[in-house]
Amino acid sequence: MSSIYQRALGPDFERLHPRIQRRFGMSSADGIAQIGRGVMEEVWGGPLWTVPFLALGAWRRIMFPSRGRDVPFTIRNYAYRDAFGRETVTWARRFWTRERRARPFDATMIYSERRARIVDYLGTHQHLAVDIDLEVDPGGGLRLRSGEQRFYEGPVAFRLPMGASGIADVHEYWDEPEQRFRISVSVSNPRFGRLFGYRGWFEVEERPVADGMVPDEVRPRRE
Numbered sequence: 473m474s475s476i477y478q479r480a481l482g483p484d485f486e487r488l489h490p491r492i493q494r495r496f497g498m499s500s501a502d503g504i505a506q507i508g509r510g511v512m513e514e515v516w517g518g519p520l521w522t523v524p525f526l527a528l529g530a531w532r533r534i535m536f537p538s539r540g541r542d543v544p545f546t547i548r549n550y551a552y553r554d555a556f557g558r559e560t561v562t563w564a565r566r567f568w569t570r571e572r573r574a575r576p577f578d579a580t581m582i583y584s585e586r587r588a589r590i591v592d593y594l595g596t597h598q599h600l601a602v603d604i605d606l607e608v609d610p611g612g613g614l615r616l617r618s619g620e621q622r623f624y625e626g627p628v629a630f631r632l633p634m635g636a637s638g639i640a641d642v643h644e645y646w647d648e649p650e651q652r653f654r655i656s657v658s659v660s661n662p663r664f665g666r667l668f669g670y671r672g673w674f675e676v677e678e679r680p681v682a683d684g685m686v687p688d689e690v691r692p693r694r695e
Contacts, residue, residue, distance in 0.1 A: 473501040475551070476559050476583035477614075480590050480606050489612030491646040495653070495676065496614060500551045500559060505681045508547040510652070510674025515543050515567060518667040533578040534595040538569035545674060550686045555695050558582045564690040567670070580692055592618070597694040599624060602640070613645025638667050647673065 477496040478485045485493065498506060517539050548564040561581045566574040580598070584591045590604040603619035618640040622631050638659040647654045656671035 473499045473559075475499045476561060476581060476590060477606065479583045480604075481608065484606075484608050487608045487612060488614060489646045491653070492612060492614055492644070495549075495644075498549065498551050498561070500553055502551065503681055503683065504678045505686075506547075506549040506676050506678055508545075508549070508653070508674040508676045510545050510672060512543040512545045512567060512670045512672035513541060514672070515540050515569065515670040516666070516668070518665065533576040534600065538567070538575050540567075540569045543670075543672075544568040545670075545672060547674060548687075548690055550681065550690055552684070552686045552691075554580075554582070562686070562690045578690070578692070590616075593692065593695075596692055598692050609643070609645065611645060613643060616640070616642040616644075634662065637661065 475497045476499075481488075485497075488496065495506065498504060515538065517537055545568070546566045548562060550562045552560055552562075554560045559582065563579040563581065565577040567577070569575050578596060579592050579594045581590055581592050581604070583589070587603060590606065592602045592604050594600040594602065601622045601624065603621070605617045605619055607615045607617070609615055618638075620631065620634075621637045622629065638661055640657065640659045642655070642657050644653060644655045646652075650673065652673050652675045654671075654673045656669070658666065658669040660666045
């Protein structure tokens with residue numbers, strides 16, 4: 473079975489560095505999880521007026537207002553079929569900031585047949601659905617850029633205007649000299665500038681996962 477990222481990239485998937493291919497080639501048929509541990513050299517936020525909005529997002533594990541340097545970091549990626557039968561990959565991130573507690577930032581990604589691209593559902597209740605465009609960089613790394621965003625809460629559903637959205641630019645690649653993964657994430661707004669981001673490194677351990685045995689804490693509470 474092809475991963476959701478293979479489907480989105482098509483032939484360009486072969487241009488990825490082999491270690492990035494392994495990382496983004498995982499599907500529910502493989503029976504593995506990828507557990508990453510590392511350090512974010514910088515976690516940053518926007519101006520002070522953005523703190524209340526980031527704090528509100530933290531309530532549903534969508535970004536957070538903390539900042540810091542040399543922040544311990546973990547990421548857990550599991551591939552499974554959700555209640556709709558969609559191939560799904562978790563992105564359960566934890567940042568141990570100076571408050572000495574884990575700051576979560578969670579998402580689940582699917583490949584949408586109708587939209588012909590990756591859709592990233594943010595947070596514990598999949599309130600935000602974000603279209604993701606993928607691009608392979610010249611060194612075999614992967615760039616993920618966000619596009620149209622939609623909000624869902626019960627019967628309420630609407631498209632967010634881009635001027636009111638946070639636009640994400642993610643770059644993940646294999647650092648050959650250091651033999652580990654590196655990542656940089658920047659979330660900004662066309663009018664208000666930089667809102668949130670982080671950069672650093674991590675290493676990945678693969679673990680076997682029995683069929684359907686994905687921890688509840690990395691799944692969204694609502695799909």
